[in-house]
Amino acid sequence: MGILKSFFGNTRKPEGLLGRWMVAGMNRAHAEVADWGMQYLPQTGIAEIAELGCGGGRNVRALLQRYPTAKVTALDYSEISVEKTRRVNQREIQKGRCRIVQGDVSKLPFEDARFDLVTAFETVYFWPGPTESFREVYRILKPGGTFLIVNESDGMKAGDDKWLSAIDGLRIFNQAQLSGFLKEAGFCDITVYHDQKKHWLCLLAMREDS
Template identity: 50%
Template sequence: MNAFAIKQGKCNVVQGDVSAIPFSDATFDYVSAFETVYFWPGLVKCFSEVNRVLKSEGIFLICNESDGTNAADEKWTKMINGMKIYTSKQLVAALKEAGFTEIKTYSNAKNHWISIVATK
């Protein structure tokens, strides 16, 4: 997918491919991914791209409503082509391989929610 930008007021909306983020190295202090890593092709490659566009000591926040431990959530992967639900262990391993250093996980076991904060 080619990147494109829409300028509206003070906000630019940019659509692109997370495996080839259309920004220069060390552009951002923070990057977030809410309910999206389920669809990212090749986590290590995508996480490496996030790492690339983060400034030194930049922070990457991942928030998911499925932590990969609730069998009932698998209904979504059957209905939505290309969706994969990851456990925190899988996400942490991919983040480490992509070069993130400090990684903290937070979870809500009752609701199977997960948040991960990774520092470059």
């Protein structure tokens, strides 16, 4: 049980050998729900993307493929995740289409109104606040920009409580809570997609076009 707890404890900030196993597993385990959420993104008009909590880098690659003329800046709190994402996306980094940085979502190292799209896959469970972190997302979005949140847990699934004790710092929010945090952060137009059978949750929040 100690080893399992240590392994799942790496979900928040992967470190060491267990962390390397964790980020490798993230790319496989989260692919289906990530692709489900991406289908709700706009097809065009996206030039600058921030992928926050980039994990193993698989979703960075998917975004680069979905928007072949866009640039993606990815950020993660974990040095191991940053290293893994760089390896997965090395070709696009060399082309100048992708940049990977280590940082904290509560104090993003980006200028105001830079990005057309900000994405967060399976990560807001750990964000400080999260209203304060969502305000940071609002700040770096251009007017009219979109913030995508995709979660595999909707806060209504029986048995989710076991993860709360296994993973330090984990908080599972339902759609009403997340919508409330987004509104408090300044977002206006919020659309929710909910797969009730799988308990998947996707929110699209827009920064008001000034």
